[in-house]
Amino acid sequence: MCADCVMFVAAIGFNVETVQYNNIKFQVWDLGGQTSIRPYWRCYFPNTQAIIYVVDSSDTDRLMVAKEEFHAILEEDELKGAVVLIFANKQDLPGALDDAAVTESLELHKIKNRQWAIFKTSAIKGEGLFEGLDWLSNTLKAGGG
Numbered sequence: 001m002c003a004d005c006v007m008f009v010a011a012i013g014f015n016v017e018t019v020q021y022n023n024i025k026f027q028v029w030d031l032g033g034q035t036s037i038r039p040y041w042r043c044y045f046p047n048t049q050a051i052i053y054v055v056d057s058s059d060t061d062r063l064m065v066a067k068e069e070f071h072a073i074l075e076e077d078e079l080k081g082a083v084v085l086i087f088a089n090k091q092d093l094p095g096a097l098d099d100a101a102v103t104e105s106l107e108l109h110k111i112k113n114r115q116w117a118i119f120k121t122s123a124i125k126g127e128g129l130f131e132g133l134d135w136l137s138n139t140l141k142a143g144g145g
């Protein structure tokens with residue numbers, strides 16, 4: 001780990017939780033999305049089997065930024081083998097883009113050589129989350145990631 005990462009992880013770090021689902025024990029890091037902490041995402045790239053990318057489907061302006069950041073991390077060598085689950089979140093809000101529109105906005109069709117899926121979710125209502133985690137656990141069990 002580089003010196004900056006050692007300092008960041010020791011001083012601030014991101015929240016980590018262990019979640020057991022479908023006989024798989026997930027160790028999940030919640031990497032905050034603020035601009036100032038995005039450079040530290042890379043501290044968590046090694047040994048990552050899956051990325052869960054959560055976007056606010058109602059915030060069309062920030063979806064542009066989300067697209068850029070998303071494709072930048074997919075370029076990372078250390079994340080080459082990781083499968084990707086996208087949550088098009090905040091579906092409960094008026095004007096939220098559906099999964100097809102978020103797929104367009106994030107240009108998901110550009111993803112190559114990687115298993116990925118997108119699900120509409122509302123974290124607040126608890127909708128769509130298990131469908132996404134089912135896909136993820138099945139994909140990992142089948143050898144993805």
Ligand SMILES: Nc1nc2c(ncn2[C@@H]2O[C@H](COP(=O)(O)OP(=O)(O)OP(=O)(O)O)[C@@H](O)[C@H]2O)c(=O)[nH]1
Nearest residue numbers: 031032033034089090091092093121122123124125
């Ligand atoms: N309406 C609605 N609000 C949501 C949903 N999911 C999260 N929120 C709200 O969005 C705000 C941000 O949620 P966070 O969970 O802090 O988002 P985050 O992406 O972890 O934030 P950072 O880590 O700072 O990037 C909070 O006020 C949440 O209650 C959802 O599905 N629907």
